[in-house]
Amino acid sequence: MTTLETPALKVRGLQKNYADFALHNIDLDLPTGQIMGLVGANGAGKSTIMRILIGLIKADQGSIEVRGYRVPDGQVAIKREVGYVSDDMRLYKAQTLRWHMDFIKSIYPDWDEAYAGQLLKRFDLRAHQVLRGFSHGQRVKALLLLILARRPKLLLLDEPTTGLDPVARIEVLEALAEVLRDEERSVLFSSHNTMDVEQLSDTITFLHQGRLVASQDKESFLSSWRRVVCQGQCHDALLERVRAMPEVASARNSGSIIELKVRDGGDIFQSRLQQLGLTITTVEPMNLEDIFVTSVRAGGSQ
């Protein structure tokens, strides 16, 4: 029996090895009611993690619990409570959306026909149209309709906005934002589009080449990272001393101007820069994309 206290996801030491790719000791925690954005470049391992969580791939090692059920033994119970959509998932193209809705309705007793009707209108989909005539955006919306109308407790969305035009992308994000108002519903949402993740997520996890680079709540991420620009007599020795500071993830210079990307660079850090003879001219927040790229380049350490 799952309760509000049961975490939506609890992953410890997840490993999966392929000939040319591996997931290394992934730990993830997603409390119930939270939205986690999984950010990574193509090939980072986002889809592999999602597929392992839903039982489509077996992990080599690690303990995985989804809504309190262990994977893979509890996969049927998990699939009853979890809605999974991936960008490579397709519906039967010769059948209508209505046929798919009836098929899902026959499997899930919690199917909400009234809500399905609302989603049809919201997404501007025609139930009696065969899927062959749907655009990519319509197919994604049809998939989201099919999982949202059965009111899953956890959504696993693997790149749901990839390939969507701006209008369809906004529609999908708005629908998701509305769904996420339910405090009991949790979401793991993967994307390489950091803007989408920044918009929706409470917690953000960076993945790179099968490794977890950083995982933190969004506000901490955004508030702890800063771009600091300073000016001074720049020489190699000084630059090395700056780079050696634990807060500095990236340091570049152009003449007498040095641009730093720093984590937890508060007053003490700034006074240390001043002690080195540098004058701070700008301190500004970084966006998620910049934080992601900097974290990956720095090798990650959270």
Place this chain on the structure above:
Amino acid sequence: MNTHSLDFPMIKLLVLKDWHIYQKQLAAYVVGMLIGLTLVSVGKNWSFYLGALILLVLLICAGGFAIQSSVLNERKEHTLPFVMSLPVTPMDFYWSKLLANTVIYLVPFSLVVGGTVFLVLFTPLPDGLLVWSLLIYGFLAMTFCVSLCVALVVESEGWNIFVQIGLSTMVSPFIMGIGQIDAIAQNIKTANIVWSLPALGIFLAQAIVMLVALGITSWVQRRKTSFL
């Protein structure tokens, strides 16, 4: 939930889904087979051979169509992640595909076998044709079963096509082969239905090949680590 216990209501839903998706194309095969049976029943040499050829070709195609549509296309057209995200275990899915294909194939197969038995027994065609015809249909059922098993566990489309075409090309040698066995061939044009030892041995061998193929497939399926 034990992953080895089967969810029969869910399997039934998946079988009905496959049946619904492929029933229209199946109806076209059935019409073609009725035409073949009609030609066989005319009683002329040319119509018998033409009808028999139509039945053989359509039966091979119907089996290949079922496998291609419901197993290989599920992977190729990426509907497999959708089905596997439903509350099923990989073994539920495996059994649903096995049953759905068997049901889809049994419709044309039963029609052709039943029609053949009826025509042989109740028309002037020699009754001795019965054992010979059933051996050929047994061989077709065996090739269907092996092709289906390969399709369920081998993801490569190339290998699947190779196996299907390879097995289909074995039909003619098989017909010629059983024609060389005196105990079978000498009764074809007579009014006697003779269940000779070689004929029974061939039926047994066909059944064993099917059971072994199913056993190996189930064993491989249980050990799979990816279900996409």
